[in-house]
Amino acid sequence: MSRVYLVRHASHDRVHATLCGRMPGIVLGAQGRAEAAALAARLAASGAALVLSSPLERAVETAEPIAARLGQPLGIAPELDEIAFGDWTGRRFADLADDPAWRRWNEARATARPPGGESMAEAQGRVLGLLERLSGTCVLVSHRDVIRSVLVRVLGLSLDAYDRIAVDPGSLSLIEFWPGGGRLVGLNEQPATA
Template sequence: MSRVYLVRHASHDRVHSVLCGRMPGVELSEEGRQEARALARRLLGCGAEAVVSSPRERARETASLVAEELGLPFELAPDLDDIDFGDWTGRSFVDLAEDPLWATWNAARSTVRPPGGESMDEAGARALGLLRELAGTSVVVSHCDVIRAVLLQILGLPIDSYDRIAVDPASLSILDLWPGGGRVAGLNERPGAG
């Protein structure tokens, strides 16, 4: 069995206003750096042997702060990247609210994909495939909807249930994985949240 501490990157200045996806240059805010440090302190003594991160700046920064505290290097894994939101990348949520396909995406993610992008199921499958290859105990830094998709697959729930699971910035969910199965051992813990 392997244990995965599945972390959503910490906060950035656009976290509630822009669909960043794979947009370059999105870095942690000062609040985000504080969140990542609190998360790193929480993970001390967890037995992690590896820190693995999405290649996005906000995830790399989070992973770097955690890895430094744990005394581990970190590696990048493209399979942990955010969903490819295609033409929606970088658009504000206010702007997206006017797009009928956005409303359909949020109502039926099992049957809709962003224009020019990938489905939530595809993103979850690539990330879970990577997680199943990890041995021992790992800290893995990724993105909200990718983490939601992984959790839903482990729980055997349909992707359209995505909004029933909260995955806050700098949150920690814990997975135990074994060949052919797994379980959610912790969900959306927010170290340092008041």
Template structure:
């Protein structure tokens, strides 16, 4: 018995690439992001989805809502797939972070570094992999959508690809992308990585 997971990164907000938002509140989808969310909804219309789970952050919920409406499934908030807790870095510009030696350490060796007052990427990996296992026990032979965040999705994929956390930069997870993973008692395999809907 297997469970198929569609790992969806939230759609674009107006701070992508400029601010490390982390778990800061009030980050909403912009016009582009809303259009991306609608395209995701169309993409999943004909899929047989048993459950849709979302990070509690606004940008993830706003991405999830049209998908849930399109497939006729209720939306479930899942704290375990929330963004990494970046602690004191949350809300800081990437320009300012570039001046912080701790930021360089974090990006050079995520396996043994931690954001100030935040969590490690390994801790985030434990969260999402645990969530996948719980959902697998509930939804055997079904498909589940999880709307989450780039590094959290990367952490799950690294685990199932058998790659170390420090391999996080080997692939991209774009806004509004879908990565599809199948997990069974026999193991797991990645079917699609960073699938992006054409505009």
């Protein structure tokens, strides 16, 4: 069994306006750096012996102070990468609102796929494969929908239930995970920033 802290990367300037996906160069703003420091303080006593991050800059910048506080090296895990949003990458949410494919994506995550991108089921499969290889207490820094895909699985829900779970920037959720199962211990905790 593993005890896994699922951390969503901290805030950046486009977090609520643009579907950044795997765009390079998206880095934390001042608020995000404060959130990352608060996460590091919160996780200092977690006993985590492994810290892994998505390869994207915003996730790495969130994970670095956590790893430093824990005295652990930071590992990069491609399995934690954001969903590949294909043609939607870099588009403003407001511009996507009238797109029928965007509406389908948000109504049927179990079966829909972004144009030229990856399905949520594929993202779920890659991150669950990683979780099955872990043991002990770990911190994984990733992205909202990747984390949601794990949480719906642990709760025994369909991917279509993804939007019933809040995973805010700079938040952590805690699961206990074992081959074939798991349980939710904590959800969407946002440590107070200084």
